[in-house]
Amino acid sequence: MTIVTVVKQVPEAEARVRVVDGALDLAGVTFVLDGMDEYGVEQALRLREAGTASEVVVLGYGPRETERALRTALAMGADRAVLVVGDAFDDPLTVALALVEAVREAAAEMVFVGGKHADWDSAALGPALAEALGWPHVDWTTALRVEDGRFEAEHEIDDGSETLRGSLPVVITTQQGLAEPRYPTLPNIMKANRKPLEERSVEPRPKRSSARSYAALERQRRRVVIEGDARSAADELVRRLRDEAKVL
Amino acid sequence: MILIVVEHAAGEPRRSALELVSVGRSLAQASGAPLAALVLAGAGTGGTGGALGAEAVAERMASFVPDVHVVEHEVLEPPRAETMTRALAHAATTLGASVLLLPASRLGLSCGPRVALRLGGSLLEDVTSVAFEDGAVVATRPAFLARVSVTVVAEAEPVVVSVELGAPPRASPLGGAGGVHRLEVPFEARDERLQSLSRRALAKERVALDEAEVVVCGGRGLGSAEAFERHVLRLAERLGAGVGATRAVVDVGWRSYAEQIGQTGTTVAPRLFVALGVSGAVQHVSGMNRSGVIVAVNTDADAPIFRISDYCVVGDVNEVVPALDEALAGIG
Ligand SMILES: Cc1cc2nc3c(=O)[nH]c(=O)nc-3n(C[C@H](O)[C@H](O)[C@H](O)COP(=O)(O)OP(=O)(O)OC[C@H]3O[C@@H](n4cnc5c(N)ncnc54)[C@H](O)[C@@H]3O)c2cc1C
Numbered sequence: 085m086t087i088v089t090v091v092k093q094v095p096e097a098e099a100r101v102r103v104v105d106g107a108l109d110l111a112g113v114t115f116v117l118d119g120m121d122e123y124g125v126e127q128a129l130r131l132r133e134a135g136t137a138s139e140v141v142v143l144g145y146g147p148r149e150t151e152r153a154l155r156t157a158l159a160m161g162a163d164r165a166v167l168v169v170g171d172a173f174d175d176p177l178t179v180a181l182a183l184v185e186a187v188r189e190a191a192a193e194m195v196f197v198g199g200k201h202a203d204w205d206s207a208a209l210g211p212a213l214a215e216a217l218g219w220p221h222v223d224w225t226t227a228l229r230v231e232d233g234r235f236e237a238e239h240e241i242d243d244g245s246e247t248l249r250g251s252l253p254v255v256i257t258t259q260q261g262l263a264e265p266r267y268p269t270l271p272n273i274m275k276a277n278r279k280p281l282e283e284r285s286v287e288p289r290p291k292r293s294s295a296r297s298y299a300a301l302e303r304q305r306r307r308v309v310i311e312g313d314a315r316s317a318a319d320e321l322v323r324r325l326r327d328e329a330k331v332l
Numbered sequence: 333m334i335l336i337v338v339e340h341a342a343g344e345p346r347r348s349a350l351e352l353v354s355v356g357r358s359l360a361q362a363s364g365a366p367l368a369a370l371v372l373a374g375a376g377t378g379g380t381g382g383a384l385g386a387e388a389v390a391e392r393m394a395s396f397v398p399d400v401h402v403v404e405h406e407v408l409e410p411p412r413a414e415t416m417t418r419a420l421a422h423a424a425t426t427l428g429a430s431v432l433l434l435p436a437s438r439l440g441l442s443c444g445p446r447v448a449l450r451l452g453g454s455l456l457e458d459v460t461s462v463a464f465e466d467g468a469v470v471a472t473r474p475a476f477l478a479r480v481s482v483t484v485v486a487e488a489e490p491v492v493v494s495v496e497l498g499a500p501p502r503a504s505p506l507g508g509a510g511g512v513h514r515l516e517v518p519f520e521a522r523d524e525r526l527q528s529l530s531r532r533a534l535a536k537e538r539v540a541l542d543e544a545e546v547v548v549c550g551g552r553g554l555g556s557a558e559a560f561e562r563h564v565l566r567l568a569e570r571l572g573a574g575v576g577a578t579r580a581v582v583d584v585g586w587r588s589y590a591e592q593i594g595q596t597g598t599t600v601a602p603r604l605f606v607a608l609g610v611s612g613a614v615q616h617v618s619g620m621n622r623s624g625v626i627v628a629v630n631t632d633a634d635a636p637i638f639r640i641s642d643y644c645v646v647g648d649v650n651e652v653v654p655a656l657d658e659a660l661a662g663i664g
Contacts, residue, residue: 094476097614101479108480119615120596176457177449200595202477205618208457211413212445220414220526223442236529242339242438244533246410250526260579260596261589291487292454301474301481305626306642309633317645318655321627322663324643329625331546331604332663 085252086139087128088192089162090183090209091121093146093153093172094202106297117153118203122160122265123258124196127228129161130263131194136230139163141190145179146172151281158276159268165281166190173203175293180212182286187217193233193252199224199259210257221255222248225262334360335429336369336397337420339437343388347543348435348495353396353503355462355495356433362464365430368399370515372419374409394510396503401427401515410528413442415519421450422517429490431469436494448492456484456493461500469493477595478618497542498601534590541591544574546604549593549620551578553609553630554649557586563653564608570660576600578616594619608649612637629653 093115095101102109117125131137142157144150144167154165166186170179187195195217197210207223214221224240230252237248240259268276308324310317326332334356338349349369360367371393373386390400401423407415420443424432432447434440436458448455456462459471460481469486471493541547548571550564560581568575577587579594593600595615605623610616612628612635620626621640628641629652638644645652 097477101476103480175455176445177455180445180449202595203475204457205473205475205478206457207441208445208455211442212449212455215417215446215449220523221442222526223413224438240438241531244531246531247529248526249529251524254525292448293456293484293486293488296470296483296485298475298483299481301478301621302640303622305640307638308643309638310643310645311647314647314651314655317647317652318659321643321645321656322659325604325625325627326663329604329642331625332660 085137085194086141086190086192087131087137087194087196088141088143088187088190089121089124089128089157089196090198090213091125091142091144091153091157092118092198092201092203093144093150094118097202103298103300106299108298115149115152117156118198118201120198120200120202120258123260123262124198124256125157125160125162126263126265127258128196131230137194141166141192143183143186143190144168145170145174145183148283154281155276156268158279158281159273160266161272164279167281167283169283169285173295175291176204176206176208176212177292178289179209180216181289183213184216185286186284187213194230195255197255197257199257207257210255214255217253217255219253219255220250221257222250223257224259225256226259228256228262333427333429334363334365334367334431334433335424335427336367336433337435337440338369338371338389338393339435339439340371340373340385340389343385345389345392346435347502348437348497349393350396350502351498351500352433352435352495355500356397357503359431359462359464366399367397368401368427369393369397370420370423371400371402372408372411372416373402373404375404375406390512394512395505398510400510400512402512403515403517405517405519407519407522410531411439412526412528413439413446414523414526416443417446417450418519419517420447423515424451424490426515432490432492434492434494436496440494444492444494451490451492452488453490453492454486454488456486456491458494458496460496462493462495474618477614478621479614496599541574541576542598542600544600544602546571546573546606547576547593547600547602547620547623548573548606548608549576549578549610550581550587550608551610552580552584553611554581554586555609559650560586563649566657567606567608567653570657571604571606573606574600574602578610607637607641608653610637611635612640
């Protein structure tokens with residue numbers, strides 16, 4: 085069985101994302117493989133190591149620079165990479181439609197997608213890709229077992245969790261807990277540079293939605309520093325919460 | 333038509349339904365389009381969406397909107413994105429919905445992209461506000477781990493919008509009662525590709541967490557599960573607050589995942605948020621940075637959490653929290 089694991093490249097968590105005159109300013113920001121996508125790469129590798137999967141294909145969408153994220157996944161152990169070249173911030177429906185052909189060509193029976201991407205803060209790509217493929221999907225997956233073309237998954241639902249059993253093919257979206265990602269070792273990083281990475285383009289499609297403007301989300305905070313012994317600090321805090329912030 | 337999707341449990345609409353009504357009313361008013369609600373339920377299963385439940389939910393919703401449409405079918409229980417998508421797409425087409433409003437619950441987030449794709453429309457996901465501007469549907473939502481907010485314009489109809497839980501105010505009922513209508517959806521046989529083996533409810537805390545007006549959240553700085561209970565639970569009780577935790581605390585097993593706040597946990601925006609021994613990692617902050625007033629207690633004056641706090645108490649939780657508890661008791 086071939087597994088496709090979809091990856092996106094997103095700004096590093098610690099990076100400062102700035103807004104200048106209503107536009108996004110990402111100058112100097114380092115982009116990395118999305119942390120939620122890493123869980124999918126790791127789970128796919130474990131299935132290959134267990135003999136359940138024969139090949140792990142990492143499938144990226146974005147500008148050419150997305151090669152970095154793909155190389156990270158290759159260094160973790162994926163066999164080969166495919167990059168569908170597109171705009172970094174295309175909406176998830178557009179991205180899903182652009183990825184369908186590559187998934188079909190790989191003859192994948194299982195596709196992993198990050199549960200919530202750290203660029204659009206969106207959980208839509210997994211369900212959208214499943215819809216575009218005509219497959220079912222399991223979202224927020226925390227545990228997975230695969231055997232003889234069938235799988236059993238634990239996933240989160242509103243107010244609880246659920247155990248699902250199903251047959252392949254399926255799209256699985258990741259949640260923390262699925263599989264703690266490994267760190268690429270130096271020899272594997274070297275090897276990753278020689279693994280095949282195929283680039284392809286798709287017909288541009290009309291956008292489903294577009295970003296018009298951005299604003300900094302950070303609120304102005306008072307940032308009052310309260311130091312000193314615990315008792316007077318506590319008294320000052322309570323006084324300020326009551327009289328100044330009026331939340332008590 | 334502006335069509336609201338009603339989530340419900342035990343014969344009652346969930347809070348999200350009343351929030352969607354207030355969003356739906358303002359969209360309907362701005363566009364002149366009629367407003368209606370859609371209730372999906374499993375037939376006679378007695379579960380979350382049993383037949384009795386559907387009636388009761390529809391009756392209740394009819395005091396909020398002029399028309400309520402009910403789809404009942406056994407394949408809708410337990411709820412799954414695949415079957416719900418079929419019902420939602422059919423209803424949206426039959427009723428001529430130009431805007432479909434869903435709650436940004438796990439289920440809503442799971443259905444939204446499918447419905448939008450199936451109808452050839454657009455998706456505005458997990459939005460904090462939405463409005464008509466020059467005939468276009470425009471929404472605001474957080475992006476980049478809630479570091480910025482982005483204004484997004486829908487470019488295709490119908491527009492499927494999932495609305496962040498707790499973001500809009502709850503609507504109040506109208507005077508009269510609206511009409512309740514049955515809607516038949518041609519379902520295929522039950523989809524056997526996915527079978528639900530079991531469903532387990534989480535401890536109630538989580539529900540309280542996203543509805544709480546005050547949240548007290550503990551991090552690794554507490555040092556132990558016992559200290560978490562001693563300090564975080566005590567302060568939460570004093571303030572009538574919901575209890576939150578960081579992932580570091582959940583990973584070591586001091587608290588259950590239901591309490592985790594952040595990118596992979598719950599998003600909260602209470603009036604007052606108190607962070608005890610929390611460093612303020614971006615993935616955590618994205619789940620709480622829209623809180624009204626933020627208080628942090630941390631021994632490290634340079635902790636990142638202080639950069640987004642209104643009150644930065646530099647000190648040891650073991651000393652500050654008992655003192656705080658006493659001071660709060662003092663003001664009753
Ligand atoms: C893909 C991904 C998703 C993630 N999702 C989430 C998420 O949803 N939620 C989340 O929380 N994290 C998430 N994380 C993890 C996040 O990056 C941080 O590791 C985590 O939030 C740190 O938790 P913490 O603040 O409790 O611990 P630490 O970072 O260890 O901070 C402990 C703090 O306590 C202070 N302290 C120590 N002793 C005391 C004392 N006696 N009194 C007062 N203060 C003290 C320290 O100065 C320090 O600032 C995610 C990470 C990844 C990669």
